[in-house]
């Protein structure tokens with residue numbers, strides 16, 4: 001198995017960040033140009049749940065953890081350095097590094113389970129509130145490069161600090177950043193349909209269901225007063 005030093009991992013992370021900033025269709029080609037064979041081997045071993053990833057090892061039962069929930073795709077366990085009693089981590093068993101890399105199917109399933117786990121944490125700890133936190137990338141505070149959601153119970157006067165000092169943006173800056181992100185977000189709801197040969201045959205926006213008009217509603221017999 002390929003092992004990289006901390007320095008080499010940092011260098012690799014810098015390259016991956018650079019690659020992630022490119023349009024998706026250019027990423028593969030650039031990765032082949034920029035990454036050394038050792039780095040590619042290392043990434044493969046990570047994707048297959050290689051020995052270095054602590055959460056893969058927990059998922060495989062090689063490292064003990066205080067399990068809260070487990071199914072074929074996911075695991076939830078107590079954080080070893082909790083922010084509050086009941087601080088739970090929810091992970092995919094598959095080694096996925098950050099949220100954008102998670103498949104749509106697992107993403108949808110994950111949110112459904114997180115919702116139910118949040119309820120269990122609420123009820124199991126008598127929390128008055130809950131924060132769900134999910135860090136992507138080391139600059140965002142992600143220490144373990146395996147996707148995880150923090151479910152953190154909150155209590156009156158727990159003195160936990162998760163807030164930030166707001167920055168000031170001018171109207172132009174708001175407009176500019178809105179334009180840039182909404183441009184990237186415009187196809188999110190697009191539904192693409194393929195025929196049997198794999199050719200795209202239909203492309204339509206998913207749309208919200210319109211509220212039914214009164215005449216379309218099923219008739220309900222009025223009870224006599």
Ligand code: 5GP
Pocket residue numbers: 054063065066077078079080081082089134135141142143144145
């Ligand atoms: P991050 O900073 O990456 O969002 O959070 C990683 C979390 O994983 C931290 O809160 C840390 O305490 C927790 N963690 C790291 N290693 C282990 C471990 O071996 N076992 C458990 N249960 N939690 C861990």
Ligand code: ZN
Pocket residue numbers: 046049050053054055056057094095096145146
């Ligand atoms: Zn992993």
